[in-house]
Amino acid sequence: MTEASTGVTLGELERRAAARRDRPEYGHDALITCDRLVRIFSTDGVEVQALQGLDLLVREGELIALVGASGSGKSTLMNVLAGLDEPTAGAAKVAGCDLLTMSAKDRLRYRREVVGFVWQQTARNLLPYLSAVQNVTLPMQLAGRTRKKAERAARAESLLSLLEVADCRDRRPHQMSGGQQQRVSIAVALANEPSVLLADEPTGELDSQTAEQVFAALRMANQELGTTILIVTHDQSVASEVSRTVAIRDGRTSTETLRRTEVDATTGQESVVAREYAMLDRAGRLQLPADHTEALGMRVRVMLELEADHIGIWPDDTAGH
Numbered sequence: 457m458t459e460a461s462t463g464v465t466l467g468e469l470e471r472r473a474a475a476r477r478d479r480p481e482y483g484h485d486a487l488i489t490c491d492r493l494v495r496i497f498s499t500d501g502v503e504v505q506a507l508q509g510l511d512l513l514v515r516e517g518e519l520i521a522l523v524g525a526s527g528s529g530k531s532t533l534m535n536v537l538a539g540l541d542e543p544t545a546g547a548a549k550v551a552g553c554d555l556l557t558m559s560a561k562d563r564l565r566y567r568r569e570v571v572g573f574v575w576q577q578t579a580r581n582l583l584p585y586l587s588a589v590q591n592v593t594l595p596m597q598l599a600g601r602t603r604k605k606a607e608r609a610a611r612a613e614s615l616l617s618l619l620e621v622a623d624c625r626d627r628r629p630h631q632m633s634g635g636q637q638q639r640v641s642i643a644v645a646l647a648n649e650p651s652v653l654l655a656d657e658p659t660g661e662l663d664s665q666t667a668e669q670v671f672a673a674l675r676m677a678n679q680e681l682g683t684t685i686l687i688v689t690h691d692q693s694v695a696s697e698v699s700r701t702v703a704i705r706d707g708r709t710s711t712e713t714l715r716r717t718e719v720d721a722t723t724g725q726e727s728v729v730a731r732e733y734a735m736l737d738r739a740g741r742l743q744l745p746a747d748h749t750e751a752l753g754m755r756v757r758v759m760l761e762l763e764a765d766h767i768g769i770w771p772d773d774t775a776g777h
């Protein structure tokens with residue numbers, strides 16, 4: 457094809473190629489980058505694709521909720537980000553650590569120092585024969601940093617105070633309520649100043665009032681310590697109180713809900729405005745919400761039209777022909 461037939465000059469093609477080359481790498485300014493993440497489980501010859509090319513970017517200091525139906529892949533994603541499981545393909549980076557190529561030694565350091573986790577089952581978070589303050593001190597001892605014994609003790613005490621469980625310092629887990637155990641668990645997870653705190657259904661076994669206190673403790677850690685936090689939750693009240701909720705469907709991020717506070721210009725009254733967005737991946741794939749496509753009988757093919765400021769999507773008018 458000649459320049460005349462395409463209407464594009466060689467100079468223009470070179471300019472476009474240079475622009476593509478100079479474009480910053482995907483996720484270059486994110487603390488957590490999941491790029492087309494795939495995790496396939498094989499059991500008895502049957503393959504389950506738990507993550508099917510999941511993309512997710514999280515900036516430093518964010519507090520986000522991950523929601524999705526049972527089996528959508530939330531725990532699989534958390535286990536990958538926690539360094540407990542390895543993805544089958546794609547890329548995942550947290551605080552500069554490449555989760556696919558890390559050596560066993562780096563993985564251990566990553567789990568001890570870069571991420572902290574809080575699980576739904578308190579028994580998984582705390583050692584039953586240690587007091588609260590001993591549980592919080594233990595990760596600091598295991599990390600083997602040069603911090604002195606007195607400094608470790610002081611940090612444990614201040615974390616317990618920050619999370620409002622200082623009165624539980626000498627109690628063992630069975631001597632605390634479920635909510636107190638989870639707040640001590642958050643202190644344990646924060647002991648080594650992790651960049652990221654991962655919480656998988658941290659309020660799942662608690663009544664709504666206690667769940668609210670545990671969520672408030674996570675928010676405090678986010679605001680006071682600046683820790684980036686990801687919470688997997690089924691709890692609508694948690695999901696509706698964070699500024700960003702990411703929904704996972706069939707192993708991919710499908711929609712995001714962003715909330716921001718708006719002030720009415722005339723009354724000065726503040727209100728939270730929530731807006732749901734569909735995710736567009738780098739190949740241009742868009743997952744339309746099932747209720748939207750079903751409402752308009754959209755299946756297999758749709759018609760697209762590019763307008764000045766939007767793209768129109770219509771049901772296929774040749775369907776049935």
Ligand SMILES: Nc1ncnc2c1ncn2[C@@H]1O[C@H](COP(=O)(O)OP(=O)(O)OP(=O)(O)O)[C@@H](O)[C@H]1O
Pocket residue numbers: 497498499504505506524525526527528529530531532533
């Ligand atoms: N170790 C495993 N071996 C085989 N299949 C697995 C394994 N772990 C998860 N899966 C499958 O991967 C899919 C995603 O599971 P995952 O636990 O990540 O979902 P989830 O969104 O966390 O669900 P829930 O809300 O019920 O915890 C499911 O189909 C599940 O059966």
